[in-house]
Amino acid sequence: MKALKLIIQREYLTRIKKKSFLILTILMPAIFIGVIFLPIWLSGIKDSEAKHIAVIDPTGKYASHLQSSDEYKFDITDHNPGHLVSEGGSELYGILQVTDDLSVNPKAITFYSEKQAPIGLLSYINSTLSEVVKSEKLSTLSSRDNIDPKVLTEIREITQSRNNVSVTTMRWDENGAEKETSTAIASGIGGVITLLMYMFILMYGAMVMNGVVEEKSNRIVEVLISSVRPFDLMMGKIIGIGLVGLTQLLIWAVLLGVVSASAGTWLTSSGMSDAAPMLTNMELLFSVNWIEILICFLLFFVGGYLIYASIFAIIGAAVDNAQDTQQFVMPVTLIFIFALYVGIYSIQNPDGPLAFWCSLIPITSPIVMMVRIPFGVPLWQEVLSVAILYISIVLVVKFAAKIYRVGILMYGKKPSMKEIIKWFSYK
Template structure:
């Protein structure tokens, strides 16, 4: 055991002291938040304003096309032929032609552009025309505009979980987002840290350093020390990420809450009635924070750490066996497919599990040790019975114990074998060598 602790200490300190580890650990949450902030800014702020010319021969859509921050509609009084001639010289982005008999022949609408228009712009124009035509037809049938407006409702339901603790507000959107983020992080971490174990073993074997180490440390102790050492590195990084993320989230929540509380009080004073001021919790950002807080965060964090460690131990043992069986990185490719395919399939299954977290596919894939670390983390935010979580944990423990045993049998033989191309048949023989 003493030798295992020495190897763990070496593997841990060597990686933790690297500048890259410190930079990514500290800047990771900030870079992650900044990346999504940049994506949102680019999606919202990078859209240029477009000018759309409209030739409406029916005169039914004069006030229907509303100007927005990104769309400006210019109604023309000229005919379509003249408008097309002028369009080529103008700086307009598109020309919409609405024929006189558009109600009888709605397919007569045309959109002209120097280049092809986007699907979003095309859909927006079509929906505006469709809505007006529907209103006109309903009005002709004796249904007034007031009745039409009253008939249009926007249903926003609130999901409430019924448990032994009583009623508790829940959020399907937050559960989906948190589940997929946790699943993706485990998917990514297993590949990254497992590959680190494999490359570390391959590098030591190639440089013949392992021959010196094996003289004082048993192969099994060396493999376990490397696996656990890298696991502690990953666990340290994720723990710091969680703490930093929680700190950033708490600070953001406090700032935004005080900001919107001040906005609410200002609007209350101006309007003279609280009903006219939107509550802070009704703001989209505050709704997101409330949705996240409605989840069982301690359970999610605890299960995430367990399934991260369990999934890592399961796959890193196999990565370590591959690293010991080959002489260089090029030879690892033939053995990578059987290891990476279950991880990839787990992430693919997660897309279907999101749709039905309690279905048969979700249950069985969250029990199989090779897929449970990702799939179970996708299910947990939706609420999973305690016995299923415990069963999945138990099977995962048995899975990585068995995998480590098989990997250690391969490791003890392959770590000192050079110059031989290894096949799957040869690996099976190594497992049963005495």
């Protein structure tokens, strides 16, 4: 037990004191925020000058409805496209030509440009002119059937208004008490937890494998085995590296809590006109049962990490160098990718049969169950999933320890899967 404690301490302190750990722990949240919000911010950056678009409309019905903005400037002209192209030069971005009555021929409109037209521009043109055609058809209907102008005005207002229906979701507990919830927030929490679970288990499990391979290739393990049991060496490395992962998660959780509390205080005191919806979303976010989520996250993270870290330790013990690990790592990675896809699917259908069964299978439950929990999972399913997971850990660790003790001292030969399984029977 003393040797196991020393190995855990060595593995933990060696990695926790590295500058790379401190840098990644601080920078990784910033990188995540940048990956999410940087594309949104860049997409909102507009050109410094408005793009000039010539509008040819012999019908005289549509061009005047296209309003210029900071991004696009619409100029009405009666020249033909060929003349505009030859005379417009680099100042002309595109030409919009209407050749017929759009209420009769909706396809009688063409946009010419040297570059591919942006989807935002086409969306604006389509929506604006569609409303014009709609109003034109209503006016024609009124004049033909003698509809009261007031009724026509009401019809036009109804057709042009946006009557967005928004469903408020409520959940009730066993006592019948109701609480407002948000499916979007539950989906977001499930998605973030899935990515964290996927990233950390795979990253730190691979770290175990690389550590074993490094010690084996440097022949350090021969010295260690002379004074430490192979089981203690394997479990010390797995537990020590796992504690590094939990430390990093704890630091992130504290940073997230500080940022969330600061954002809530700032929104409350800012008096912004759009702060109310954001505060409502934050209240819904805090209404989630975070205690249940955090407890389950720790249980499933530790369980999933122990299973996969044991498998990675077997792979590290079975090979002599990092290049030989690829053939063994690929099946494990494919299983993990499958679990990730099931987790993503479970966001859409958290109570479906695929989500249910994969939340009980130990190699997929750490990811899939954590997706389902924010949506609400019966307690018996959580308990059953955790029980199966930890029973499986005992079996996998026992299997890994027997193979590890043989493979850690094997050199010069790349074993097959059949030989690795055969090592399990050695005494």
